[in-house]
Amino acid sequence: MAPSEMTALALNQRSWLEILFNAIQGKGISHGVSVKKVQRLSIRPSELLVKVYSVACNPTDVAHIDIVGPAHSIVSCDYSRVVEEVRAAATELWKVGDRIAGVVHGGLFPDKGAFAEYLKVPSDLAWRPPPSMSHQNASTYGISAVTAMQALYTKLDVPWPGSNNSTPTNSTILVYAGSTTASLFAIQLSKLSGYTVVTNCSPHNFDLVKSYGADAVYDYHSISALEDIKKDYPNLKRAFDGISLKESTRFCFSAVEKSGGKVVVLLDTVKAGRKPGVEIIYILMYTLLGEPFAFVKPIGPSFKAEPADREALEKFYKNLRLKWCQEDLTVCWEH
Numbered sequence: 001m002a003p004s005e006m007t008a009l010a011l012n013q014r015s016w017l018e019i020l021f022n023a024i025q026g027k028g029i030s031h032g033v034s035v036k037k038v039q040r041l042s043i044r045p046s047e048l049l050v051k052v053y054s055v056a057c058n059p060t061d062v063a064h065i066d067i068v069g070p071a072h073s074i075v076s077c078d079y080s081r082v083v084e085e086v087r088a089a090a091t092e093l094w095k096v097g098d099r100i101a102g103v104v105h106g107g108l109f110p111d112k113g114a115f116a117e118y119l120k121v122p123s124d125l126a127w128r129p130p131p132s133m134s135h136q137n138a139s140t141y142g143i144s145a146v147t148a149m150q151a152l153y154t155k156l157d158v159p160w161p162g163s164n165n166s167t168p169t170n171s172t173i174l175v176y177a178g179s180t181t182a183s184l185f186a187i188q189l190s191k192l193s194g195y196t197v198v199t200n201c202s203p204h205n206f207d208l209v210k211s212y213g214a215d216a217v218y219d220y221h222s223i224s225a226l227e228d229i230k231k232d233y234p235n236l237k238r239a240f241d242g243i244s245l246k247e248s249t250r251f252c253f254s255a256v257e258k259s260g261g262k263v264v265v266l267l268d269t270v271k272a273g274r275k276p277g278v279e280i281i282y283i284l285m286y287t288l289l290g291e292p293f294a295f296v297k298p299i300g301p302s303f304k305a306e307p308a309d310r311e312a313l314e315k316f317y318k319n320l321r322l323k324w325c326q327e328d329l330t331v332c333w334e335h
């Protein structure tokens with residue numbers, strides 16, 4: 001049984017002026033977080049209480065600390081732990097002591113967040129890492145992995161690996177900035193679906209992206225990279241913009257423009273403009289968690305619950321646990 005209090009890394013109170021400064025400067029001007037004693041979490045029948053071993057850090061953790069999250073929210077999203085407590089509705093899936101990993105919406109709520117001794121998670125939105133996988137590695141199958149999954153299977157019409165949908169004839173995908181963590185998962189998952197992956201990154205990462213399955217890699221610093229890709233792959237219809245800066249989104253637009261394709265972006269790069277016939281789709285992985293949320297209340301944007309996204313996350317973690325890891329496919333390599 002977990003104690004009545006636990007230690008967690010939680011957001012400090014910040015003034016509106018401070019938040020504004022942080023947003024303009026692109027970095028925090030003061031200590032946004034402190035180690036605090038917070039109340040023990042109570043779980044609903046379908047939830048699990050898990051105990052921390054490992055966490056992973058992501059750019060979004062910093063954004064929540066500096067700008068987005070309210071005071072007292074527990075920070076960070078990716079975790080790998082063991083199950084500490086199971087309630088009735090979850091006993092078919094889990095038992096105390098099972099290894100468990102996944103992602104929660106850290107930085108926005110006082111009772112969710114991975115940088116804590118204990119964490120509560122929905123029992124159907126987590127996965128069971130194989131015994132051979134370290135907790136450190138297991139904790140990296142959170143934000144980056146599920147973002148890649150969301151882009152490919154819910155937005156870019158890439159078939160789920162092993163699904164009966166045959167791979168379409170135009171089955172090449174551009175993964176821009178192949179060496180970001182999100183892109184490395186996009187490369188691996190695209191390969192599992194039978195796609196050809198074209199990517200770009202700095203030359204020091206060419207071998208890395210190839211080792212994850214990339215079929216062709218270009219140097220994004222080269223002034224001819226866009227024209228080279230367009231010449232070599234004139235029928236590109238899909239792009240995953242794994243860095244999502246203005247220039248990268250413009251690059252992706254241009255690469256898929258001829259075929260009237262789709263580009264998934266991970267940051268709101270609408271300022272990059274639009275191209276007639278090209279669809280730009282901004283995703284936020286938090287919609288996979290199936291609950292409504294809002295940033296910088298009450299003036300910021302709010303997001304509604306997306307049941308279809310939640311189903312996709314459940315399916316992803318089920319497949320990761322039951323199929324892809326057992327088959328020793330690349331997504332479960334130890335690195």
Ligand SMILES: NC(=O)c1ccc[n+]([C@@H]2O[C@H](COP(=O)([O-])OP(=O)(O)OC[C@H]3O[C@@H](n4cnc5c(N)ncnc54)[C@H](OP(=O)(O)O)[C@@H]3O)[C@@H](O)[C@H]2O)c1
Pocket residue numbers: 058059060143144147177179180181182183201202203205220242243244245248265266267283284285286
């Ligand atoms: N919407 C969402 O739900 C969501 C989820 C996850 C991530 N994101 C966003 O996606 C982006 C990637 O996140 P991540 O955690 O995967 O990144 P990461 O692992 O920290 O990415 C590091 C890599 O980015 C590459 N890079 C840096 N500047 C670049 C540029 N100007 N052009 C191309 N590549 C560049 C570098 O590659 P080289 O060394 O090869 O140059 C570097 O190795 C971040 O902006 C993050 O906020 C959004």
